Amino acid sequence: MTTYITKKSGKYWPSKEMKKIAWVKDDKIYKKAEKNPVKFWGELAKEGITWEKPWEKTYEEKLPYFTWFKGGKLNFCVNALDRHLDKNKTALIWVPEPVKEKTVKLTYGELYDKVNKFANVLKKLGVKKGDVVAIYLPLIPEALISILACTRIGAIHSVVFSAFSAGALKTRIKDGKAKILISADGYYRRGKPENLKKKVGEAVKGTKVKNIIMVDRIQKNKKYRGKYLSFEKEIDKADSYCKPELMNSEDILFILYTSGTTGKPKGVIHDTGGYATQAYWTTKWNFNLREDDILWCTADIGWITGHTYAFYGPLLTGNTTLIYEGSPDFPNPGRWWDIIDENKVTVFYTAPTAIRMFMKFGDKYIKKNKLKSLKILGTVGEPIDEDAWEWYFKKIGNSRCPVIDTWWQTETGGTLINALPGVGPFVPTVAGKSFPGTRHIVVDKKGKKVKSGKNGFLVQLSPFAPGMFHGIYKNHKRYVKTYWKRFKDKYDTSDGAFIKEGFIRVTGRTDDVMKVAGHRLSTAELENALNEDKIVNESAVVPIPDKIKGEVPIAFVVLKKGTASEVLEKKLKKDVDKAIGPTARPVKIYFVDELPKTRSGKIMRRILKNILNKEEPQGLATLVNPKCVEEIKGVVGEGIVKK
Numbered sequence: 001m002t003t004y005i006t007k008k009s010g011k012y013w014p015s016k017e018m019k020k021i022a023w024v025k026d027d028k029i030y031k032k033a034e035k036n037p038v039k040f041w042g043e044l045a046k047e048g049i050t051w052e053k054p055w056e057k058t059y060e061e062k063l064p065y066f067t068w069f070k071g072g073k074l075n076f077c078v079n080a081l082d083r084h085l086d087k088n089k090t091a092l093i094w095v096p097e098p099v100k101e102k103t104v105k106l107t108y109g110e111l112y113d114k115v116n117k118f119a120n121v122l123k124k125l126g127v128k129k130g131d132v133v134a135i136y137l138p139l140i141p142e143a144l145i146s147i148l149a150c151t152r153i154g155a156i157h158s159v160v161f162s163a164f165s166a167g168a169l170k171t172r173i174k175d176g177k178a179k180i181l182i183s184a185d186g187y188y189r190r191g192k193p194e195n196l197k198k199k200v201g202e203a204v205k206g207t208k209v210k211n212i213i214m215v216d217r218i219q220k221n222k223k224y225r226g227k228y229l230s231f232e233k234e235i236d237k238a239d240s241y242c243k244p245e246l247m248n249s250e251d252i253l254f255i256l257y258t259s260g261t262t263g264k265p266k267g268v269i270h271d272t273g274g275y276a277t278q279a280y281w282t283t284k285w286n287f288n289l290r291e292d293d294i295l296w297c298t299a300d301i302g303w304i305t306g307h308t309y310a311f312y313g314p315l316l317t318g319n320t321t322l323i324y325e326g327s328p329d330f331p332n333p334g335r336w337w338d339i340i341d342e343n344k345v346t347v348f349y350t351a352p353t354a355i356r357m358f359m360k361f362g363d364k365y366i367k368k369n370k371l372k373s374l375k376i377l378g379t380v381g382e383p384i385d386e387d388a389w390e391w392y393f394k395k396i397g398n399s400r401c402p403v404i405d406t407w408w409q410t411e412t413g414g415t416l417i418n419a420l421p422g423v424g425p426f427v428p429t430v431a432g433k434s435f436p437g438t439r440h441i442v443v444d445k446k447g448k449k450v451k452s453g454k455n456g457f458l459v460q461l462s463p464f465a466p467g468m469f470h471g472i473y474k475n476h477k478r479y480v481k482t483y484w485k486r487f488k489d490k491y492d493t494s495d496g497a498f499i500k501e502g503f504i505r506v507t508g509r510t511d512d513v514m515k516v517a518g519h520r521l522s523t524a525e526l527e528n529a530l531n532e533d534k535i536v537n538e539s540a541v542v543p544i545p546d547k548i549k550g551e552v553p554i555a556f557v558v559l560k561k562g563t564a565s566e567v568l569e570k571k572l573k574k575d576v577d578k579a580i581g582p583t584a585r586p587v588k589i590y591f592v593d594e595l596p597k598t599r600s601g602k603i604m605r606r607i608l609k610n611i612l613n614k615e616e617p618q619g620l621a622t623l624v625n626p627k628c629v630e631e632i633k634g635v636v637g638e639g640i641v642k643k
Contacts, residue, residue: 003400004375004421011425012393014402021375022422023285024436029423033436037463040437041277045069045466048280048316049273050079052246059463064484067250068274068466075244076253076272077152079280080315081115082244084108090320093294094141095339097188097326103343104141108318111145114235118149119242121234125211127180129154129245132255134178134209135301136169136200138162138187139323142215142231143301144311146182151253151272154245158255158267161302162187162194164581166202168265172257173207175267176473182231184215185222190327193218249273255473256304258410259513259522266482267473268410275413276316278467282414282435283313286404287347287376288421296322296340297349297378303519304410305380308467309349313414328354334365337396341369348396349378351518355388356548366395376421378404381518382550383506389428407431407506409493410520411483413467416440416460417504430505438465440504442497447487450498457510458497459490512605514543514551521584523605526553529579530572535562540595541586542609555586556595556608556632564591590635594628611636 004018019025033040042058045051045068055072084091091111094104106114127133133155137143143159150157158176160169162184173181181204185197200212204227215231216222224230253272257265287295295314299305314321322343328336336358340348358366377397379389384405393403403426407417417440419425419432434440441449442456450456460468468491472479486492496507509515512523523541530539537560543551557572569589576585596604596617610617611633620626 001372001398001400005397005400005402005426011427012402013424013426014422018288018402019422021290022288022420024420025422027423029436030433034439037437037439041068041466044281044437045273045277048284049074049276050083051273055249055273061462061464063462063489064480065470066462066464066468067271067470068277069249072249072273073246074249074273074276075152075247076276077115077119077148078244079276080148080151080312081108081112084315084318085112087318089318091315092141092144093320093322093343094139095322095324095343097191097324097330099331106141111148113240114145115148115152116240116242117235117238118145118231119152120238121213122149122155122180123153123242124238125180127153127155129247130156130252131180132156132158132176132178134169134173134176134181135159136162136181136183136196136203137215137301138184138196138217139300139306139310139325140184140187140215140217142182142184144323147254147301147307147311149242152242152244154247154251156252156255158257159301159307160257161300161581162196163300163583164302165578166199167579168581169199169203170205170207171265172267173203173209175257175265176255177208179208179210180213181209181211182213182215184217186218188218188326190330247272250470252470254307256307256410258304259520259525265522265525266475266478268469269471269473270413270467271470274466274468276312278414278465279308279313280316282467283309284317285420286406286415286418287349287378289314289317289319289347291319293346293375294320294322294343294373295347295349296324296343296345297380298324298328298336298351298354299349299380299518304408304413305349308414309380328357329361332365333358333361334368337366337369337371340371340374344373346373347376347378348374349380351381352379352384352388353381353517353549355379355384355392359388359391360548363395371396371398374398374401376404377401378406380406380408380415382515383407383431383508384429386428402426405429405431407495407504411469412460412465413469414465416465417506427503430503432503434504435465440497442499442504443487443490447490453498453500455496455498455507457487458493458495458504458506459487460493461490464491514553516543516551516553516583517549519583521553521580523553525580526555526576526584526586529576529584530555530557532579533572533575535559535568536572538595538603540603540605540608542605542612544609544612553584553586554608554612555589557589557591558593558595559591590632592628592632592635594625594631596623596628596632597625608632
């Protein structure tokens with residue numbers, strides 16, 4: 001069996017076999033890129049992306065905004081589909097959750113045909129360049145068809161995670177002023193159909209949505225009335241060719257909503273040319289994609305990882321991408337490994353949360369699979385602990401595949417810190433170096449660079465990566481306040497980190513955002529959901545470590561009236577389910593008389609976290625009500641959270 005990794009001086013390095021097939025095999029690329037990052041990215045953009053008109057200026061910066069490839073014109077769909085039509089190869093492999101359903105494979109030609117037809121459907125409904133189209137779909141082929149159809153006609157797509165509630169969907173529809181919604185009647189999860197149509201009906205009330213295009217996933221040949229249209233019937237009637245819209249490099253490609261430190265999610269904007277360039281090169285180099293490679297990124301399309309590495313990246317490079325509809329452990333915990341063997345997946349990219357879940361199941365379901373096709377493993381979503389890294393490397397990679405631990409965010413569009421497979425090293429818990437052409441440093445509270453090995457705040461320096469976001473949709477003030485106010489001329493990632501021997505280790509969030517199973521959730525958004533109940537006076541949500549999900553939310557609630565009870569706890573959890581979705585559900589709610597506050601009224605969530613982690617709270621002198629700390633300790637008791 002070919003070995004792609006070796007161990008030397010306590011670190012893992014690419015083997016001779018990996019260096020033979022690696023696109024990048026020499027660390028000199030970092031110095032080359034550092035000399036002139038703008039020139040470096042300009043050369044990559046020319047080589048990797050098809051432009052209809054060359055750009056006039058490679059990079060322009062007027063902080064807090066910046067643009068790449070100004071004046072250049074292209075069409076994203078042409079780059080993802082049209083230029084690969086001569087290959088006659090599989091573009092998409094879709095594995096449905098029900099084991100009796102057949103795997104679907106679409107060639108680039110078949111996908112091209114469907115995308116063109118659906119683009120014409122959207123145009124017929126009045127969708128024009130610059131219009132926002134909301135997409136609320138599970139991991140099914142129609143999700144890819146829908147987003148590519150938008151890119152073909154220059155519409156802005158706004159994808160909403162299909163497990164989010166009707167309320168969460170409505171918020172995002174209204175913020176983007178979407179007039180078209182694309183959804184499905186449902187999808188399968190753990191063998192049971194999940195009803196999406198009911199949530200869609202609730203979400204569109206009071207919005208400007210004129211038409212709702214529905215995919216028949218659960219029940220075929222449904223009859224739709226009024227605003228509702230059938231995806232299948234509309235696409236069957238459409239013309240087979242749609243002329244691609246010529247777009248400026250700086251034109252908005254998509255909006256993706258992400259949690260922040262307030263209750264309202266942020267509509268992060270990504271442009272066309274810069275995002276395409278970064279998505280292409282990070283996919284190609286990080287996962288070393290060659291002609292016959294098959295990439296399986298397990299992320300949902302509702303998250304940025306699904307956008308860039310489940311769909312767009314592999315298509316831009318002309319490779320095959322695999323997506324799976326359902327639960328990772330259905331009908332048994334061997335489902336993922338079966339899929340890898342059956343489809344000869346070569347690159348597997350998933351979250352530490354999933355890895356820790358499979359660790360609990362033991363080796364029983366792995367042993368029957370050989371997993372010989374794998375060349376590269378990747379992790380995403382949160383820092384990975386050493387135990388999970390070693391298990392993933394040994395059990396799934398058979399101690400022969402490099403583990404590419406990637407750091408990035410919704411805002412960065414693509415990976416920005418990791419080791420390259422042909423360069424290395426691959427060190428458990430250490431992400432690696434900044435992707436060539438980008439620079440990150442760790443600073444203190446005043447923005448000054450800290451010494452090697454010292455903890456601080458991770459920031460990105462100019463020139464900023466091509467795939468970086470270009471603002472918050474129609475909210476300049478929030479964009480400036482969230483990302484550019486704390487550190488002058490530096491992008492504030494809100495992540496902690498330290499750098500040692502030139503390698504970056506990311507330690508986690510430094511703001512009020514949690515990472516639950518790799519999903520970013522705002523504490524404020526959860527608190528808003530709890531506070532909606534008339535019986536609740538106020539609440540505070542804090543995360544605690546979890547062996548499987550990384551972090552889980554715990555809520556502290558002060559009641560206006562009434563009595564704390566298990567019934568009330570269940571009701572409030574359902575409120576969160578309804579407002580956001582089950583992903584955000586607190587695993588425990590503690591009812592307390594007061595929350596610890598400063599004299600200015602700020603809730604000290606740090607103290608609540610100390611109590612939960614059985615740590616002695618510090619800084620009680622700043623509290624206006626220090627006595628409440630002992631009361632909260634009594635409520636929490638031993639600090640053991642019952643899940």
